[in-house]
Amino acid sequence: MANKNQQPERGTSASNRSLERGLELLRAFGPGATLLGNGDLAERTGLPKATVSRLTRTLVEAGYLEHDSARRAYRLGLPVLSLAQALRSGSTVLNAAGPLIRDTAQTRHINVGIAGADREEMVYLESIRYNQRASLRTIVSGQRVPMELTSLGRAYLAMQPQAEFARLMDAFKRRGRSGWERLAKEIAQAVNDVHTNGCCVASWQPEVIALATPLAIPGHRLLVLNFSVRTAASSDSVVSELAAPLLRLRDEITTACARLEG
Numbered sequence: 001m002a003n004k005n006q007q008p009e010r011g012t013s014a015s016n017r018s019l020e021r022g023l024e025l026l027r028a029f030g031p032g033a034t035l036l037g038n039g040d041l042a043e044r045t046g047l048p049k050a051t052v053s054r055l056t057r058t059l060v061e062a063g064y065l066e067h068d069s070a071r072r073a074y075r076l077g078l079p080v081l082s083l084a085q086a087l088r089s090g091s092t093v094l095n096a097a098g099p100l101i102r103d104t105a106q107t108r109h110i111n112v113g114i115a116g117a118d119r120e121e122m123v124y125l126e127s128i129r130y131n132q133r134a135s136l137r138t139i140v141s142g143q144r145v146p147m148e149l150t151s152l153g154r155a156y157l158a159m160q161p162q163a164e165f166a167r168l169m170d171a172f173k174r175r176g177r178s179g180w181e182r183l184a185k186e187i188a189q190a191v192n193d194v195h196t197n198g199c200c201v202a203s204w205q206p207e208v209i210a211l212a213t214p215l216a217i218p219g220h221r222l223l224v225l226n227f228s229v230r231t232a233a234s235s236d237s238v239v240s241e242l243a244a245p246l247l248r249l250r251d252e253i254t255t256a257c258a259r260l261e262g
Contacts, residue, residue: 021047022055026064029076031144037073088141093220094126096256101225104249105130110242111228112249115152116221120171121145122152125223148172148183151202151212154190155224158200159214198247201235209238213250217257225250 028036028044038056042049056074059065065074088094094114101112105128113127124143147153147168157165169187173180190200199213210228217223227242 018055018058021045021051022059025052025055025059026076026080035068035071035073035075037071040073084142088125091125092260093215093217093223093253093257096260097126097225097253100249100252100256101126102128104227104245108227108242108245113152113226113228114215114223115145115226116223117147117153117156118144120147120168122147122150122156122224146204148177148187149202149204151190151200151210151228152224152226154187154200154202155194155212155214155226156222157187158191158194159216159222197243198250199239199243201239203235207232209233209235211239211242211246213246215250215253217254219261220257225253 024045024047025041028041033040033044036044038049038052041047041056042052045052047055056065056067059077060067060074063077063079066077067074097114101114104110105112109130111127111129113124115122115124115127117123121144124145125141127141127143145152147156157168160168169184172183177183186202190202193200194214199211201209201211203209208228208230210226212224212226215223215225225246227246229238229242231238
């Protein structure tokens with residue numbers, strides 16, 4: 001689906017506009033979109049085909065895209081992976097949290113993750129999945145989940161200024177999901193729970209219940225920490241069992257991060 005590109009702000013140079021549009025092309029590559037042609041990219045970004053053609057040539061020359069001449073399409077280049085790895089390896093928060101979340105997942109037999117927001121989605125930076133047969137496994141960083149449906153997203157929404165919260169809610173409403181009034185009430189309840197109890201709960205996949213709490217560490221972007229379990233138990237029982245450990249882990253990560261930063 002095409003994105004509506006905003007008009008550049010007054011004073012924005014042509015080179016800046018080209019950079020912004022080039023980044024939009026890179027954003028178009030997501031799950032299930034590993035190989036895209038110029039037409040696909042034009043449709044996904046809303047950019048004119050001539051502009052897309054010019055930008056893809058530049059991105060290929062820079063190495064950020066690779067051209068498959070047989071299929072007349074593009075895939076992401078290796079420098080994109082290097083940038084992602086640099087983000088993860090250079091994150092004080094992830095370095096501080098890594099051993100703690102792995103130990104928690106192993107000890108409690110639960111899934112533990114950390115995610116941040118990208119537009120109207122949450123993106124996992126780290127996710128340790130507990131499986132009884134395979135012990136622990138790490139979900140590939142970059143996995144996206146809906147902001148409005150998940151405990152991760154709702155905990156993030158709880159920390160937003162009123163204007164940004166209203167903008168995001170309007171964006172969710174325009175997606176046209178069925179049962180919007182019910183969903184809006186669930187989000188409002190989750191926001192209230194975060195402010196009252198420090199965390200919120202959601203179950204957007206069958207028999208999976210997740211709790212999340214904001215991970216607001218001074219000097220770093222707002223992240224969200226979550227626990228999830230596959231269970232037939234009620235949400236209330238899961239909250240009763242895991243809310244306190246979740247908040248305790250949040251505090252431990254904050255302390256460990258401060259220690260690493262001296």
